[in-house]
Amino acid sequence: MLTTPALPGLTVVSHPLVQHKITILRDQATPKKIFKELVDEIAMLMAYEATADLALEPVEVDTPLETTTGLRVAGKKLTLVPILRAGLGMVDGILRLVPSARVGHIGLYRDHDTLKPVDYYFKIPSDGAEREFFLLDPMLATGGSAVSAVGSLKRAGARRIKFLCLVAAPEGVKRLHDAHPDVPILAAALDRQLNENGYILPGLGDAGDRLFGTR
Numbered sequence: 001m002l003t004t005p006a007l008p009g010l011t012v013v014s015h016p017l018v019q020h021k022i023t024i025l026r027d028q029a030t031p032k033k034i035f036k037e038l039v040d041e042i043a044m045l046m047a048y049e050a051t052a053d054l055a056l057e058p059v060e061v062d063t064p065l066e067t068t069t070g071l072r073v074a075g076k077k078l079t080l081v082p083i084l085r086a087g088l089g090m091v092d093g094i095l096r097l098v099p100s101a102r103v104g105h106i107g108l109y110r111d112h113d114t115l116k117p118v119d120y121y122f123k124i125p126s127d128g129a130e131r132e133f134f135l136l137d138p139m140l141a142t143g144g145s146a147v148s149a150v151g152s153l154k155r156a157g158a159r160r161i162k163f164l165c166l167v168a169a170p171e172g173v174k175r176l177h178d179a180h181p182d183v184p185i186l187a188a189a190l191d192r193q194l195n196e197n198g199y200i201l202p203g204l205g206d207a208g209d210r211l212f213g214t215r
Contacts, residue, residue, distance in 0.1 A: 009184060011049075011184065026202065042188055078098050078102075082136040083108050084109075086211060089207070102125050107119060128158040143172035146163055147179040165188075166189065
C-alpha cells in the first residue's frame, strides 16, 4: 500500500494485481460482464489490505492430532455498507473474503444539477458502536455522498469506519478527510481531478451505469 502525504487520510492500494485490473476497468471497451467481475475482484483484493489491522483474540481448537491455540477476529463482525447503487458491486467480493460480515445499505444519489447528495434509505445493524464498518462506493468524486454517508453512520453509533473506493479524485479525498479526519480512505487509484460536471478524470465513467447496463 502507498500513503500520500499530500492528501492526509488516503492510502492507495498499489498491489500489481489491483493496478492491472483497474486499468482494464477504465477501458470503455470492457463489457458489462467483465466490468462487474473486475469490480468484484478489486474489492476483494482491497479488503485483504483493509482488514490487516483487525483485532485478534486467542481461541483453542482441536486439530485431528491435538488441541492448539489459534487466533480469530475479536469482537463483533465486520459490516459492509454499500452506498446504493454502485456500491453493491463491491459487496460480493468482500463477502467471499469475510463471509460472516453483515451488510447494511445507504441509499444516496447525487443531484446532477447541484452535485449534492440526496438520501432515501438507511439500514445497518442496531449495535453499530460495537462493529467495524467498511463504507463502499466505487467512486470518490466530489465527496458529498461519502461525507453524508459517514455522517449517517456516526449518528447511528458507528465509531470505526473505513471508506473503500476504486477511483478517487483529490477534491473528494480532501473533502472527506476535512469532514471526517478519523475515517481512513482506501483507493485503488488516485486520479487527476474533477471536470466541470463533477466527474473524475481520467476516471472510468459512471460506475453504476457500467455495472448495471443503464444510461
